[in-house]
Amino acid sequence: MSLIIDKYEKLLGFMFLIVFYMFITTNLFASKIQDVANIVGVRDNQLIGYGLVVGLDGSGDSSSKFTNQTLSNLLKNVNVKLDPKDIKSKNVAAVMVTATLPPFAREGDKIDITVSSIGDAKSLQGGVLLITPLKGVNGKIYALAQGPITIGGFNLKGGKNQKHFTTTVKVMDGATVERAVAWDLYNQKYTTLSLKKSDFNLAVEIQNKINQFFKTKAAVAIDPRTIRLKKPENLTMPEFLAKIQNIEIKNKMPDVIVIDERTGTVVAGSNIKVQPTVITYGDIVIKIKKETSILELTQMFQKFKATPQDMIAILENLKVSNAINAKIIIN
Numbered sequence: 001m002s003l004i005i006d007k008y009e010k011l012l013g014f015m016f017l018i019v020f021y022m023f024i025t026t027n028l029f030a031s032k033i034q035d036v037a038n039i040v041g042v043r044d045n046q047l048i049g050y051g052l053v054v055g056l057d058g059s060g061d062s063s064s065k066f067t068n069q070t071l072s073n074l075l076k077n078v079n080v081k082l083d084p085k086d087i088k089s090k091n092v093a094a095v096m097v098t099a100t101l102p103p104f105a106r107e108g109d110k111i112d113i114t115v116s117s118i119g120d121a122k123s124l125q126g127g128v129l130l131i132t133p134l135k136g137v138n139g140k141i142y143a144l145a146q147g148p149i150t151i152g153g154f155n156l157k158g159g160k161n162q163k164h165f166t167t168t169v170k171v172m173d174g175a176t177v178e179r180a181v182a183w184d185l186y187n188q189k190y191t192t193l194s195l196k197k198s199d200f201n202l203a204v205e206i207q208n209k210i211n212q213f214f215k216t217k218a219a220v221a222i223d224p225r226t227i228r229l230k231k232p233e234n235l236t237m238p239e240f241l242a243k244i245q246n247i248e249i250k251n252k253m254p255d256v257i258v259i260d261e262r263t264g265t266v267v268a269g270s271n272i273k274v275q276p277t278v279i280t281y282g283d284i285v286i287k288i289k290k291e292t293s294i295l296e297l298t299q300m301f302q303k304f305k306a307t308p309q310d311m312i313a314i315l316e317n318l319k320v321s322n323a324i325n326a327k328i329i330i331n
Contacts, residue, residue: 034245040192045101051132060093061119067094093121110173123166145175198224255326
């Protein structure tokens with residue numbers, strides 16, 4: 001039994017070496033421009049609001065002052081004057097309501113909302129969210145949220161047998177858009193692409209591909225993330241952008257080594273190069289006289305019976321010494 005366990009542990013320890021044989025030998029991938037760049041201005045907007053959930057079965061806030069004050073203010077609007085100190089109901093809960101307003105959303109569209117308790121309510125199950133204005137960062141109201149809260153789970157005392165979080169719930173189509181984010185795309189002659197990551201080569205590649213496609217100077221790379229666009233006279237801006245987003249480019253992915261120190265796993269492309277260097281680590285001494293690959297380096301470590309932790313430490317130091325020109329990500 002001991003022999004079997006030792007063999008099993010050794011197999012796990014060196015499984016990380018096998019993954020190097022399973023990677024492709026090139027890091028050039030065909031992508032579309034829409035995969036690597038965003039159109040400046042076409043973006044989501046975050047909304048937030050404060051409201052009340054009523055109709056709870058004794059699972060609401062017990063003694064939250066802001067809940068009682070909010071309920072008192074609400075009752076004043078229907079000509080019911082009540083001192084907040086006199087409110088003892090546990091059927092009401094104060095909540096924060098958040099939502100994401102998608103680009104080009106129009107009045108009357110429905111959007112999803114997230115309702116979260118901010119008091120000491122035990123559950124929002126079965127309650128009804130009263131009309132709650134949702135505002136943007138500019139303070140303007142963009143949507144109104146209201147409707148029943150349905151969680152579809154249960155919550156027993158002590159937190160046992162809890163199927164879902166009962167104080168936070170996502171409500172599908174829980175808000176109605178009341179104001180659109182104004183952006184006149186149709187009449188624009190110029191717009192801008194923003195790359196998701198800074199890359200001079202990619203910016204120039206996109207500029208050249210767009211100009212070749214339209215056979216005119218429609219794109220100019222301003223910096224490693226920004227490409228200025230000018231639409232041709234025979235196209236509308238939506239038509240122009242639709243064509244641009246579908247243009248294919250060769251996107252060179254950066255060399256990356258991923259290290260998981262908890263499991264001793266190292267994953268890397270087998271084509272990553274290691275420059276000539278001398279590695280000394282404990283009893284391990286390796287002399288690399290000419291440029292080699294990560295794949296060949298792992299074979300050397302296998303001969304020296306290096307552990308995953310040994311290789312992780314060496315790779316990190318090879319990166320520091322510039323012997324490896326790859327990004328190291330440690331999980």
